[in-house]
Amino acid sequence: MIAITHDTFISRLQDILRSAPPSDVVGSIAWLASELNTNGYFAEEQTIRHVLDLCNADVELGGLGISDLPWSAVDAATLDRVVCLTEAWLAAMKSRESTRPLPKPLLDKPEGRRPMTLAAKILAHHALSVEDAHGVNVGDFLRVSVDWVIASELSWVGMKHSVTSLNMRPRAWRNDRFWLAGDHAVDPRIYEQKRVRDLMHGLEEARKDLKMTENQGSNYTILHTEFVRERAEPGMLVLGSDSHTCSAGAVSALAIGLGAADVMAALATGETWLKVPECIRIDFVGQPLWYVGGKDIVLDILRQLKRNTHAADRVVEFGGPGIAALSCDARFAISNMCTELGAITGIFEPDSIVQNFVKGRKASFYKSNSIYFTADTDAPYEEKFVIDLSQVEPYIALYPSPDQVEPVTSQLGMPFDGIFIGACTTTEEDLVLAALVLEAGLAMGLTMAPGKRVMVPGSLPIVHNLRKLGLLEIFTRCGWEQPAPACSLCLGIGADVAESGTRWLSSQNRNFKNRMGKGAIGHICSAATAAASSFSMTLTNPKDILEHVSEEKYLTYLARVTPTKRRIGKPVAENVTKPTYTEPLLCTDAGSVPAPPLETNGNGAAKQTLEKIESRIFRMGDYVDTDAIIPAAACINSPSDEDLGNHCFEFAHPDFRHAVRSGSAVVVAGKAFGCGSSREEAPRALKGLGVKCVIAKSLAYIFARNMPNIGMLAITITDEDFYRVAEDGESIEIDVEGRKVKIGSRSWPFSLGSTELHLINLGGLGMALKKHGNHLFAAIGPKNHGSTSGRGDEFGVATYDEFEW
Numbered sequence: 001m002i003a004i005t006h007d008t009f010i011s012r013l014q015d016i017l018r019s020a021p022p023s024d025v026v027g028s029i030a031w032l033a034s035e036l037n038t039n040g041y042f043a044e045e046q047t048i049r050h051v052l053d054l055c056n057a058d059v060e061l062g063g064l065g066i067s068d069l070p071w072s073a074v075d076a077a078t079l080d081r082v083v084c085l086t087e088a089w090l091a092a093m094k095s096r097e098s099t100r101p102l103p104k105p106l107l108d109k110p111e112g113r114r115p116m117t118l119a120a121k122i123l124a125h126h127a128l129s130v131e132d133a134h135g136v137n138v139g140d141f142l143r144v145s146v147d148w149v150i151a152s153e154l155s156w157v158g159m160k161h162s163v164t165s166l167n168m169r170p171r172a173w174r175n176d177r178f179w180l181a182g183d184h185a186v187d188p189r190i191y192e193q194k195r196v197r198d199l200m201h202g203l204e205e206a207r208k209d210l211k212m213t214e215n216q217g218s219n220y221t222i223l224h225t226e227f228v229r230e231r232a233e234p235g236m237l238v239l240g241s242d243s244h245t246c247s248a249g250a251v252s253a254l255a256i257g258l259g260a261a262d263v264m265a266a267l268a269t270g271e272t273w274l275k276v277p278e279c280i281r282i283d284f285v286g287q288p289l290w291y292v293g294g295k296d297i298v299l300d301i302l303r304q305l306k307r308n309t310h311a312a313d314r315v316v317e318f319g320g321p322g323i324a325a326l327s328c329d330a331r332f333a334i335s336n337m338c339t340e341l342g343a344i345t346g347i348f349e350p351d352s353i354v355q356n357f358v359k360g361r362k363a364s365f366y367k368s369n370s371i372y373f374t375a376d377t378d379a380p381y382e383e384k385f386v387i388d389l390s391q392v393e394p395y396i397a398l399y400p401s402p403d404q405v406e407p408v409t410s411q412l413g414m415p416f417d418g419i420f421i422g423a424c425t426t427t428e429e430d431l432v433l434a435a436l437v438l439e440a441g442l443a444m445g446l447t448m449a450p451g452k453r454v455m456v457p458g459s460l461p462i463v464h465n466l467r468k469l470g471l472l473e474i475f476t477r478c479g480w481e482q483p484a485p486a487c488s489l490c491l492g493i494g495a496d497v498a499e500s501g502t503r504w505l506s507s508q509n510r511n512f513k514n515r516m517g518k519g520a521i522g523h524i525c526s527a528a529t530a531a532a533s534s535f536s537m538t539l540t541n542p543k544d545i546l547e548h549v550s551e552e553k554y555l556t557y558l559a560r561v562t563p564t565k566r567r568i569g570k571p572v573a574e575n576v577t578k579p580t581y582t583e584p585l586l587c588t589d590a591g592s593v594p595a596p597p598l599e600t601n602g603n604g605a606a607k608q609t610l611e612k613i614e615s616r617i618f619r620m621g622d623y624v625d626t627d628a629i630i631p632a633a634a635c636i637n638s639p640s641d642e643d644l645g646n647h648c649f650e651f652a653h654p655d656f657r658h659a660v661r662s663g664s665a666v667v668v669a670g671k672a673f674g675c676g677s678s679r680e681e682a683p684r685a686l687k688g689l690g691v692k693c694v695i696a697k698s699l700a701y702i703f704a705r706n707m708p709n710i711g712m713l714a715i716t717i718t719d720e721d722f723y724r725v726a727e728d729g730e731s732i733e734i735d736v737e738g739r740k741v742k743i744g745s746r747s748w749p750f751s752l753g754s755t756e757l758h759l760i761n762l763g764g765l766g767m768a769l770k771k772h773g774n775h776l777f778a779a780i781g782p783k784n785h786g787s788t789s790g791r792g793d794e795f796g797v798a799t800y801d802e803f804e805w
Contacts, residue, residue, distance in 0.1 A: 023070055029086075043093060064078060064085075088176075091211045095174045099270065100145065110583070113583070114137075116135050118347060118349060120138075120379075123254070125373070127586070128587065129143070129588060133588050138380065141273060143777045146272060147236040147237050148179060150224075153200070155241035162766045170210065175213060180206055181227075183223050184223075186219060186494065188218075220459065224245070230361055233253060234354055235253070237256075240257050240678075245345070252350035256274070259678055268774075272777060273777050282317070284318065284323050284386075287325055291433060291546050294331060298337040308698075311343040312343070315347065316345070317381075318348045326348075328354060330429070333430070335347065337402065355579045393407055394409075402524060416539075417451060418454070420454045420489045424509070431471070433531075433549075435469075437549060441545050453534055454489060454496060460485060489516050490515070511523060513651070514627060518631075610760060612737075613732075614732075615731075616729055616731055616732065617728060622697075628649060628651070635681045646689075648660075666734070669695070669697075671696070674694075698716055708755070713752075713760060721748075
């Protein structure tokens with residue numbers, strides 16, 4: 001142990017190597033920390049003490065569980081983990097010191113500062129430079145620094161592919177700000193399968209190669225669960241290669257899901273380009289019933305606003321007096337399903353509830369970076385809505401859309417073959433309440449009808465807490481299978497796959513066709529509704545059983561395991577200290593390092609290399625989702641574009657592949673094409689099959705970025721006349737240079753930005769990263785505007801030569 005630290009900090013630790021350490025592992029680490037303190041290495045001491053805490057902590061709580069064990073009793077794999085953690089955390093010190101810090105926010109709003117939304121303030125504060133010191137406007141492109149990058153074992157395959165396919169190797173701008181969790185396809189029951197072993201190997205390889213401090217391994221947590229509970233903080237900017245990255249809006253972080261190449265570039269450079277988005281505002285009023293959680297609230301929002309309408313390609317900001325009744329668990333479920341609304345993300349205004357939640361964390365690393373911004377009272381929202389929490393009741397979203405929402409009472413008696421309680425959107429509070437519903441039902445003499453029941457908690461810490469409360473035993477008594485934390489049936493590509501034709505009631509967040517398994521039918525609801533329905537295996541109003549559940553017992557249980565959390569329905573005490581709100585500090589210095597110029601045609605316009613596209617049309621409708629474009633099961637094992645193409649629209653449009661190969665290589669679709677997950681494999685499948693272009697009335701936010709990121713052309717045309725003429729099988733010509741689409745003698749204009757064109761010309765974001773190195777986002781930005789000083793020199797982010805192409 002000492003030798004490893006000496007290798008890492010040889011110049012600083014020579015004077016502490018004279019003393020012999022105690023004989024046990026934890027004691028050795030404690031001795032090292034004391035010696036560091038004695039010799040004045042206080043920062044190193046705190047780092048080593050954090051490693052000590054990880055060694056002492058129970059495995060279910062994210063630790064190694066080796067407290068009081070002698071060296072001889074610790075197996076080689078665990079010792080290797082201790083060594084790697086120590087190296088990683090010591091490396092993190094250097095990583096933090098070499099990274100450009102965010103500016104300190106202002107205490108007061110500067111005179112003349114224009115009103116801004118919460119999202120705009122977070123982006124403005126993270127911008128390396130803005131053009132106007134008075135604020136940012138909707139539509140401004142900003143080159144921004146990121147605080148965290150998150151990924152699953154499955155999306156990491158795509159992220160890694162985006163660079164290794166170009167003979168580059170993955171890099172992390174900070175080894176302590178990359179959260180990686182195995183949850184999508186890995187499961188202890190199928191660890192022996194080669195495809196699963198390969199995914200697990202990818203996690204382990206990343207942990208060692210990137211010296212990761214935040215690699216969660218397999219089946220410790222669903223990607224978002226413990227990240228939001230223990231890492232994300234107010235005011236942070238988070239990027240993730242998963243569409244439900246928006247979950248971190250629960251703790252007032254601006255968290256955005258993007259495609260693999262986008263997120264890999266951010267991981268390598270610590271930066272990205274984002275456009276200041278339009279925002280809508282949802283104010284909560286009223287007081288919900290004590291048992292109404294975030295799931296029923298977000299289903300009510302979906303019922304009223306619908307998918308891909310008011311929230312499409314916008315940020316949803318939540319506020320109003322009613323948020324005082326919403327715990328962070330409730331906010332998690334609401335933020336989590338903003339992607340089902342079609343939003344870029346969702347975010348709650350920070351308040352004392354968020355502040356107390358974050359302050360309740362043990363390690364200072366994870367609660368000392370909060371910045372509390374709030375939207376201005378006259379912020380420019382596109383639309384505003386009011387949701388009365390007192391009117392929210394138990395709902396069910398009917399297959400196959402999360403916004404086909406009806407009151408449970410309107411569908412009573414609907415039969416099910418299986419019931420699933422789990423997925424990231426199902427929080428700890430939801431599971432506690434579901435268990436109490438089951439307990440009350442048993443006490444009422446209800447019996448369990450035949451059927452399959454699966455309960456999957458979001459993380460091992462939640463499993464630990466449920467066991468501590470004696471609630472796991474209740475699920476067991478009621479015949480619920482309890483696999484390890486994972487996406488499970490919500491994605492249907494691991495050990496749990498719903499059989500074709502079976503009907504399911506689920507507390508997951510997405511019920512698209514073939515989502516739970518090919519041909520399976522899924523309806524979504526709250527965990528309490530699912531638990532109540534599990535007795536008869538028919539849809540049941542949970543109120544009938546909740547009347548027999550003690551609210552006091554429920555709140556007592558939550559207090560026993562999560563004392564810093566508050567439950568829905570309990571008003572905030574008047575003496576609770578509110579956060580100190582600040583204002584973003586805007587930097588207008590463009591920096592001293594010039595950005596690499598775009599290649600131009602001599603007239604200042606981006607160089608045009610795309611030839612005219614001539615093909616036939618394949619017509620599709622509205623809301624074509626990524627699950628339809630490429631089934632999740634086809635994304636495992638690092639498939640090539642061609643392999644993905646062989647599965648493109650495999651279930652939704654079995655004739656599509658033959659049509660494209662026969663010459664119908666231009667897709668013309670309706671609204672929100674590419675909605676759903678962030679999987680970059682969707683456009684890659686189109687590319688691998690031979691699709692030349694997608695034209696749609698609108699493109700889902702992530703999909704729209706993913707297309708040029710892999711070097712593909714995507715166009716939006718809103719003219720309804722075009723869609724009347726663009727019939728299936730019709731010949732079409734796309735003149736990229738002239739920005740026109742032609743069918744017969746008629747033509748329609750379209751726009752294509754310089755950033756998109758530059759990426760397409762280069763062959764995608766990976767090639768741009770290869771060409772521009774750490775100047776990537778300065779080079780591809782539409783205005784080449786933003787400081788690059790310090791990013792590759794003063795603050796140590798990898799320079800061009802260091803990427804090792």
